[in-house]
Amino acid sequence: MNKIITRFPPSPTGYLHVGGARTALFNWLYARHTKGRFILRIEDTDVQRSTQASVDAIFEALKWLDIDWDEGPYFQTQRFPIYQEYIQKLLDSGHAYYCSCTPEEVDAMRKKAMETGGKPKYDGTCREKKLSKGENTVVRFKAPLMGTTVLEDVIKGNIVFQNSELDDFVIQRSDGVPTYNFVVVIDDIAMGVNTVIRGDDHVNNTPRQIQLYKALGAQLPVFGHVPMVLGNDRTRLSKRHGATSVTAYRDMGFLPDAFINYLVRLGWSHGDQEFFTREDLIEKFNLENIGRSAGVFDLEKLLALNADHIKAAPPAKIVPHLLPFLKEKGYEAEAGPYLEGVIKTLNARSKTLKEMADGAEFYFQENLIYDENAVKKFLTPAVLEPLSQLIAELEAIETFSEKALEAAFAKVLESAGLKFSKIAQPVRVALTGKTVSPGIFEIIEVLGKEQVLSRLKNALGFING
Template sequence: MESSERDRVVTRFAPSPTGTLHIGGARTALFNWLYARNRGGRFILRIEDTDLARSTEESIRAILDAMEWLGLDWDEGPYYQTERLDVYREFIERLLDSGHAYYCDCSAEDLERRRQAALAEGRKPKYDGRCRHRGLGPGPDRVVRFRAPESGQTFLRDLIKGPIAFDNAELDDLVLLRSDGMPTYNFAVVIDDITMGVTHVIRGDDHVNNTPRQILIYQALGAPLPRFAHVPMILGQDRTRLSKRHGATSVMAYRDMGYLPEALVNYLVRLGWSHGDQEIFTREELIRKFSLESVGRSASVFDPEKLLWLNAHYIRERKAEELVVLLEPFLAQRGYPKRDPAYVARAVSTLQPRSRTLVDMADGLKFFMVDEVDYDPAAAAKFLKPDMVEPFEQLIRELEQLDAFDEKTLEAAFHRLSERLQMKLGKIAQPVRVALTGVTASPGLFEVIDILGKERVLQRLRRALDFMRREDGVAPAMEHL
């Protein structure tokens, strides 16, 4: 794309490090990232850490980890507002010199009394402009306020919501700089966006009411306005704002629940954006097709089942060897013994069609991973019964004699045994499944036997044989068959 540096799209994501990165913030970051990538622009990461009481290093790390996990790489940053205080001070001086800002020494107690009085008289409880014309200079416990216009309208031409007009009389003289020297959100965000060359501000629509105040600051500084795009909020299935009561809201909680980043990215982009009827997108397709024109104006409903469906799709699509690496922390949590990655990959491939999360898969891998399986009591009572002792004895002899141990050879051996015993194959297969896996549902039996290998299979069949002999009141043989 041919364009001058000045015309290039620049977007930013600017979280406050007062907690983890949540679903709503992640979608905002994703939309900014996609728009910049689609337009050949730059994506900036900025940490708005001026709330010293609530900002933490732990939260910063959690946000960066979540961005990296989602694959939302940034071109500049992370910038930290606490490292830019000199920049804010410079712009404060410009506003003071031009008469667009002034010092105020009203105490918090006095402000509250006047607000209450305004409410009692039916007036809007906004700052009454008491210090506007006092000509105060800097001093202890003094803040700097913006001198907002008292009449007229401020217009927002939103790329998603369309044109919105705000009455200036409804706005008040907001604080730009606190008495401790820290800038307020509405001031710092404007200065950051001006100095970083941000061309498009894409954020949640909970910021719409901040926008006229920010536009007025841009205008007071004679700075060009960015284009604003306010994305509708995300709702829970009860159509209230998404919160913890609807389940996990933290991005990294989804990682820990066994979701793949590409599934969450795909799901988040579809919360408010669409491209025809297409549901599944590669990252390259998202970059190529994303546009703000296709972002809807209505709130989106978070559907956990839809996310699970997408996650299952991406689990099926991943190479088994890649899933082995992603599964490592889940396998370690369960205390499974270390196994050869190639063996685990073969086991993983049998579970890909039936696993919706990596947690599902880690649980399903148990019988492949452990040295000795635990029998489900109901399954053992139903299938590992004394009348299966003789079939198991013959099966063990049959399998011991096999040179090859692949699915085709194993299936032929089972059919021979079925004919010899005049038993239906299922009558033999299900007890064998329980003996090998401990449960009644698993991937294909011959596939399982092939992966487990001859030594493990014979060991587990012999153990099940001993179990059934004990159930029959017969002491186990001194030597295994």
């Protein structure tokens, strides 16, 4: 069995969007699963719209997703000599010809065909003229007029196209730059790509490409067209539906592993399994279980999956992803046991890293910020006595183990004749400034004796003052 070689060929005309990320993922996963090779190729033949900023944005997104490549990145604009060679080959073998029709003329013939109820396509004016290269000539592929072209798609099955539906498409523009349908085939042949997984918006291009392979006498790759990702109104996902940029999801606080889990699961399944680690995906991903119908992007489910990944990941793995959110808030957090302890108290309560950073604020505030209403409601004279006692008890404890803490609380509650629920909120407000937080004992353990005592004493001041 030959080694599987896949590729991801984004065009740098914008950031990496959700749909693109998914096809990148499918190709990458399939290559990793089969121990094959994954190639990154930048399709920048649209010189007008391609930008370096887009190239950088795509790299950045791929890096966040942790998708790596074995070969490339190749840039098509640096491969013109190769394309030129193949164009000449096609010209020489009679599979291509020069055409001097102007864009305006072609437009006109399309419009005319449309009016008379025909198919809008190039009418072959120059097909047999045997023109030679001229000032404004393009090179067109001489497509078969009759017969059929069959696309054997691994996920959609066989699709038959009538060749009469296709026209002689341009393979080299008048400025000498080759077009997409041509370079994609040449590169895939030259790079040995034998498995092409892409969005099904490319299905209608495929018969032209197949004809090119045939004209060149090259072997066809395995094609697999994956269904589109739709917005909640069932139209192609766009900005209207919310964020479409991959890095926007990073900035919202998603874990890359959760994001890829969601993206892959949207259109692929492995029985009833919903949660997949990256390793799981590599081990189990295949082409057979990719669905045929388009799927709607559902932020709620992504959120739920993100929460699951946050819960399941060891705190140390969360650290590098959380740090930027803490820094953004202005806190001097750093990797280490303290941060990991913080994460442990928050991972069951956070759907995103942003939420986690919000919930972690009190751990990092030099001067705790108190919620006014919380103070008014819970730091009342009634708790002055028990709180003072608690301070005394805690001061006597050497190390803050959960057991010792519980004993200290029990002692205070008993002598004051109070239930834990009576003192929990006051203590919570004293320690965090808020009425919502992780469990009291968890917080105390992480904060440590010094901080806990100082915050408790500070709270006493509120009651007295």
